[in-house]
Amino acid sequence: xxxxxxxxxxxxxxxxxxxxxxxxxxxxxxxxxxxxxxxxxxxxxxxxxxxxxxxxxxxxxxxxxxxxxxxxxxxxxxxxxxxxxxxxxxxxxxxxxxxxxxxxxxxxxxxxxxxxxxxxxxxxxxxxxxxxxxxxxxxxxxxxxxxxxxxxxxxxxxxxxxxxxxxxxxxxxxxxxxxxxxxxxxxxxxxxxxxxxxxxxxxxxxxxxxx
Amino acid sequence: xxxxxxxxxxxxxxxxxxxxxxxxxxxxxxxxxxxxxxxxxxxxxxxxxxxxxxxxxxxxxxxxxxxxxxxxxxxxxxxxxxxxxxxxxxxxxxxxxxxxxxxxxxxxxxxxxxxxxxxxxxxxxxxxxxxxxxxxxxxxxxxxxxxxxxxxxxxxxxxxxxxxxxxxxxxxxxxxxxxxxxxxxxxxxxxxxxxxxxxxxxxxxxxxxxx
DNA sequence: GTCTATACGTGGATAGAC
DNA sequence: GTCTATCCACGTATAGAC
Numbered sequence: 001x002x003x004x005x006x007x008x009x010x011x012x013x014x015x016x017x018x019x020x021x022x023x024x025x026x027x028x029x030x031x032x033x034x035x036x037x038x039x040x041x042x043x044x045x046x047x048x049x050x051x052x053x054x055x056x057x058x059x060x061x062x063x064x065x066x067x068x069x070x071x072x073x074x075x076x077x078x079x080x081x082x083x084x085x086x087x088x089x090x091x092x093x094x095x096x097x098x099x100x101x102x103x104x105x106x107x108x109x110x111x112x113x114x115x116x117x118x119x120x121x122x123x124x125x126x127x128x129x130x131x132x133x134x135x136x137x138x139x140x141x142x143x144x145x146x147x148x149x150x151x152x153x154x155x156x157x158x159x160x161x162x163x164x165x166x167x168x169x170x171x172x173x174x175x176x177x178x179x180x181x182x183x184x185x186x187x188x189x190x191x192x193x194x195x196x197x198x199x200x201x202x203x204x205x206x207x208x209x210x211x
Numbered sequence: 212x213x214x215x216x217x218x219x220x221x222x223x224x225x226x227x228x229x230x231x232x233x234x235x236x237x238x239x240x241x242x243x244x245x246x247x248x249x250x251x252x253x254x255x256x257x258x259x260x261x262x263x264x265x266x267x268x269x270x271x272x273x274x275x276x277x278x279x280x281x282x283x284x285x286x287x288x289x290x291x292x293x294x295x296x297x298x299x300x301x302x303x304x305x306x307x308x309x310x311x312x313x314x315x316x317x318x319x320x321x322x323x324x325x326x327x328x329x330x331x332x333x334x335x336x337x338x339x340x341x342x343x344x345x346x347x348x349x350x351x352x353x354x355x356x357x358x359x360x361x362x363x364x365x366x367x368x369x370x371x372x373x374x375x376x377x378x379x380x381x382x383x384x385x386x387x388x389x390x391x392x393x394x395x396x397x398x399x400x401x402x403x404x405x406x407x408x409x410x411x412x413x414x415x416x417x418x419x420x421x422x
Numbered sequence: 423g424t425c426t427a428t429a430c431g432t433g434g435a436t437a438g439a440c
Numbered sequence: 441g442t443c444t445a446t447c448c449a450c451g452t453a454t455a456g457a458c
Contacts, residue, residue, distance in 0.1 A: 035336035040451060051425050056453060114335065117390075121329055124393060125246035137394040161407060168391065168404045176387025180379065182335060183348040193379045196372065200411040251433060262443050267435060 020058045022048045024068050032111035036118040063128055070119055070132045081105045082147045087155040092202035094155055099174070099194045106178055107187065113178050141167055157205040166204060173197045231269045233259045235279050243322035247329040274339055281330055281343045292316045293358045298366040303413035305366055310385070310405045317389055318398065324389050352378055368416040377415060384408045 026048035030039040041055045041062060048054075059065045081102040088094045106113055120136070123129035144167040152158060159166055177197070181190040237259035241250040252266045252273060259265075270276045292313040299305045317324055331347070334340035355378040363369060370377060388408070392401040 037333075037336065041453090042451075053425055053427085053454090057424080062452070114332065117328075118332055120394060121325065121332065122248075124325065125248065133394040134396070137391060165403055165407060168400055169407055172387030172391050172404055172408075173384055174387070175390050176383030176385070179386050179390065180348060180383050183331065183344040185345070189379055192376055193383055196376060196380055197383075200414070203411070203414065252435085253433075263434095264436085264443050264445090268441080268443095273434070 019048075019050065019054060020068070023050070023055065023058055024065065024072065027065055027069060028115065031115045031118070036115060036122065063126060066119065066122065066126075066129055067132060070123060070129070070136055082143075087151065090202075091155060091157055091205045092199050094151070095202050096195055096198035098151070099198045100191070102174060103191060103194055106181075110182070114182060117179070117182075137171075141171060144170055152205070152208075156208045158208040160204050160206060166201065170201065173201075230259075230261070230265060231279070234261070234266065234269055235276065235283065238276060238280060239326065242326045242329070247326060247333065274337060277330065277333065277337075277340055278343060281334060281340070281347060293354075298362065301413075302366065302368055302416045303410050305362070306413050307406055307409035309362070310409045311402070313385060314402060314405055317392075321393070325393060328390070328393075348382075352382060355381055363416070363419075367419045369419045371415050371417060377412065381412065384412075 023044060027039050027044045030043050030047050034043075042052050044065075045052045045055050059068070081104070082098070084101055088097065120133045123132045141164070145163050148159075148163055148167055148170075152163075174194075177190050177193050180193075181187070234255060238250050238255045241254050241258050245254075253263050255276075256263045256266050270279070292315070293309070295312055299308065331344045334343045352375070356374050359370075359374055359378055359381070363374075385405075388401050388404050391404075392398070
């Protein structure tokens with residue numbers, strides 16, 4: 001089998017798709033550190049320890065990188081909080097715990113939130129990318145819906161509103177709280193709002209009556 | 212007194228602060244039309260029918276223009292919806308009407324929402340401007356608090372939570388809904404979420420017992 | 423297939439002419 | 441005080457050497 005062409009190369013011949021991944025990761029690092037505006041092709045390549053020219057045989061244009069970023073890992077970090085759901089006795093308690101877990105993840109890595117928002121706004125302006133935020137939102141929405149369904153199932157609860165409506169409200173509330181927090185950076189305020197939202201959302205549930 | 216130095220000039224001597232205002236207005240137009248990234252000093256001057264060089268004797272740097280933008284009119288359009296409050300019999304009804312008025316304003320001029328968000332994010336990255344979002348949020352928060360107090364007063368209601376907590380929740384919910392809507396552009400979904408939020412917030416009020 | 427050097431356009435800011 | 445011409449740095453993209 002070949003030693004330097006298609007698979008793994010001898011020493012420095014590292015690339016094909018792996019370079020793409022490295023560039024995406026490097027771009028994310030630069031964006032988190034210095035903001036999306038500072039993530040130039042030069043800066044990204046430098047961060048990835050690649051020559052500047054490497055960029056354009058991995059991506060046809062910078063927009064392709066944006067698309068790659070929006071399509072991959074970012075929203076994964078968002079719903080990484082959901083799996084650790086603890087269905088407690090009290091619905092309000094459960095939802096509050098859920099939100100607090102989510103919030104802990106946000107607190108731990110706020111830059112990712114900022115970058116995600118910046119990327120979405122950038123995409124909203126570029127006609128070529130304008131569908132990506134809608135896709136991303138829909139994907140996230142669907143995930144929240146299924147998480148909610150599982151959650152309600154395990155807690156033996158049912159909703160008094162459509163699941164998709166609650167999902168939309170949850171997403172809006174969470175992103176709203178995050179967005180406010182990015183401005184004022186007062187964690188206590190954010191957490192307080194979050195707890196109250198949890199309590200309000202809990203009033204939209206009721207014990208499931210078994211048929 | 213002088214004809215061309217300090218006050219109003221003969222014909223073309225229009226400038227001093229008025230140029231600043233024109234540039235700010237032009238910048239806002241460009242940003243709303245083409246996004247914040249397209250609002251270069253050249254594009255702004257062209258929009259304002261000024262030579263490019265005019266920019267730098269009105270503003271020492273571009274950041275000064277950003278600061279001017281964030282300090283002025285933008286959030287005014289946000290709370291322009293609040294004054295037309297109609298204190299109806301049912302609290303839920305009143306709050307829903309309030310939110311719908313706000314939403315109508317957003318719908319009528321969504322670009323402003325986008326620009327505002329973009330500006331805030333830009334400011335969050337620039338160390339020199341990083342305090343502006345906090346100020347802006349605080350100013351808006353205070354406005355919502357006083358609006359809420361007046362509203363509760365007129366409707367003879369009292370809150371079961373601190374006013375500032377509800378204000379924070381209202382701001383978060385509204386900005387969250389707007390932010391989601393910017394992605395999916397489904398007005399029905401946004402309005403549905405808004406109505407449900409109104410209903411939930413109404414449960415945080417109760418009739419005021421006169422002492 | 424990998425990388426260097428470079429082209430081309432643009433952005434912010436300034437020096438100096440009117 | 442107003443504006444033109446220009447400087448310099450940087451961004452994307454490409455042609456072509458290894």
